[in-house]
Amino acid sequence: MTRPVFRHDRPGTSASAWTTVLAAHAMVPLQLPSVAGRLVVVGAHPDDETLGAGGLIRVAAIAGWQVEVVSATAGEGSHPRSPTHSRELLAQVRRHELDQAIARLAPGAAVTCLGLPDGAVADHLAELVAHLVAMIGIDGEDVLLLAPWRRDGHPDHEAAGLAAAIAAARTDARLVEYPVWLWHWGDEQGVPWAQVRELPLDDEVRAAKMSATAAHASQVEPLSPAPGDEVLLDAPLRAHFRRDLELFFEDDEPVRDDALDLVHRERSDPWQVESDYERHKRAVTLASLPRQRYEHGLEVGCSIGALAVDLAQRCGRLLAVDASETAVTAARERTAGLDQVEVRRAAVPAQWPSGRFDLVSISEVGYFLSPRQLAGVVERSLAALTEDGHLLLCHWRHQPVGWPLAGPAVHEAFLASGAPVLVEHQDPDFVLHVLGRPA
The missing domain is CATH 3.40.50.10320 (LmbE-like)
Structure with a gap:
């Protein structure tokens, strides 16, 4: 009109x-x-x-x-x-x-x-x-x-x-x-x-x-x-x-919220992935994985692909997804030489990838979901795990401006599922858990 x-x-x-x-x-x-x-x-x-x-x-x-x-x-x-x-x-x-x-x-x-x-x-x-x-x-x-x-x-x-x-x-x-x-x-x-x-x-x-x-x-x-x-x-x-x-x-059509895509368009490295903090967090993340090798991994919220590069060394195949088209383009460039990595645009939980995974990584993305969306991601991620699969969670502790959830609340939503806790790491700035598949 x-x-x-x-x-x-x-x-x-x-x-x-x-x-x-x-x-x-x-x-x-x-x-x-x-x-x-x-x-x-x-x-x-x-x-x-x-x-x-x-x-x-x-x-x-x-x-x-x-x-x-x-x-x-x-x-x-x-x-x-x-x-x-x-x-x-x-x-x-x-x-x-x-x-x-x-x-x-x-x-x-x-x-x-x-x-x-x-x-x-x-x-x-x-x-x-x-x-x-x-x-x-x-x-x-x-x-x-x-x-x-x-x-x-x-x-x-x-x-x-x-x-x-x-x-x-x-x-x-x-x-x-x-x-x-x-x-x-x-x-x-x-x-x-x-x-x-x-x-x-x-x-x-x-x-x-x-x-x-x-x-x-x-x-x-x-x-x-x-x-x-x-x-x-x-x-x-x-x-x-x-x-x-x-x-x-009352309009049922979803509103376009491109805040995260804008962050990636405005800055090629919005999260400063080579900073001491990010390097330390990735090192702790990799050290927390219970197994040295996984057959098929899924990374939800890959951003520009820094963690995907590290996870690829532990996975026979890795699917990395992000809702931002700009982030997906950057992640594809970063992982271009890694044949085992596929980067795909997907907004979860609505576009959750099909298949089963023995490693699902959800890192620094849970608080960019609404509470209802997070509940959907909890359900889908646990359902997507193989019987011996592991769910890796790692999030910044503090409150992101403009979103209702902080890292600890995100992790509480997963812990409430009853999934067994295999690894827990409490850092002043981030919280990490590795969960197994619920019985």
């Missing part, structure tokens, strides 16, 4: 036109869990969350959900030609308005403003993703993540939505997206109706939403009578958000 360039101060699709369109569509209700959980709400600017999802925030609060709200920016760019309000003053005003609005929707909710530059959220995508992942944590399946629609037509909204989609994929949170500017620039053809979810709003919830909208006074009223201080959200625009329902989108 091609979105038109739009401006808020020019006529758009009227609220009455949308009312006609919505009446013609039978929409799927938004299903909320019967047990209260956590609602994490993301906005690009203060007021996005109120306009697009104030009703849902209020419904969740009434049901006893734990509500946490984060705005990527302070919205300091809303009045660039204001003669009365500097960007710094606008940021202070809008932060205060955000606090007041959320207090009317969900008293006691935690509210955070990250202060990213208004208009440049896309330039700080990784920072926003990392913050959201840290907020969600390792219990993502209990979280409903609410974010701007990734096709909303405003670059900050779309960047915030993309960051939320990536964070949801890394944590297994459920993502629901809300439109804001769609109502202004869009029409019936611009809506992916199969993804639409409907939430009816009763009178009390609508009243709370209207009260919260009014709290964003810098947006719904003029800052002053002076030119440049005009109202941002005039009555025709606000009419879109006075309906007795809210619409959301």
Whole structure:
């Protein structure tokens, strides 16, 4: 879909036109869990969350959900030609308005403003993703993540939505997206109706939403009578958000998360494989293997192939896989003279290689999986072992920025399977285990 360039101060699709369109569509209700959980709400600017999802925030609060709200920016760019309000003053005003609005929707909710530059959220995508992942944590399946629609037509909204989609994929949170500017620039053809979810709003919830909208006074009223201080959200625009329902989108398509591929594109050796630390870790890894020789090995997460070169000396055949195409290319170059090594692109667990292996190595990759993906890798790796096979695990102890799991949590997931521990090595910076196949 091609979105038109739009401006808020020019006529758009009227609220009455949308009312006609919505009446013609039978929409799927938004299903909320019967047990209260956590609602994490993301906005690009203060007021996005109120306009697009104030009703849902209020419904969740009434049901006893734990509500946490984060705005990527302070919205300091809303009045660039204001003669009365500097960007710094606008940021202070809008932060205060955000606090007041959320207090009317969900008293006691935690509210955070990250202060990213208004208009440049896309330039700080990784920072926003990392913050959201840290907020969600390792219990993502209990979280409903609410974010701007990734096709909303405003670059900050779309960047915030993309960051939320990536964070949801890394944590297994459920993502629901809300439109804001769609109502202004869009029409019936611009809506992916199969993804639409409907939430009816009763009178009390609508009243709370209207009260919260009014709290964003810098947006719904003029800052002053002076030119440049005009109202941002005039009555025709606000009419879109006075309906007795809210619409959301749920998209089942996996989001493209190319952070690790980007790391490999930006640096030929992102993990400094020839550093003293990496050399020491590989030496310990090889010394920990219970057998000198393995028939068929599998390395999951080979990166640029440094460990694959060493494992190849212990394996008759070695299949090394990585999700990054750039890493796979580098690993193929590094192992080019080793006929027993095959390097293949594969994202696990979905693309787990077929066959049985008497050595499976999972090193420095487990914390780049979501908890649900890790559970799949645990199951598939143990099932892929031959009866006398060994599972080698080695991970950095510390918390990677932007992912919910650290090395010890990864190893705990494998140890919980009941697989016998053959070797354990505890280093200040990494943890290593060799496991056998469970009985």
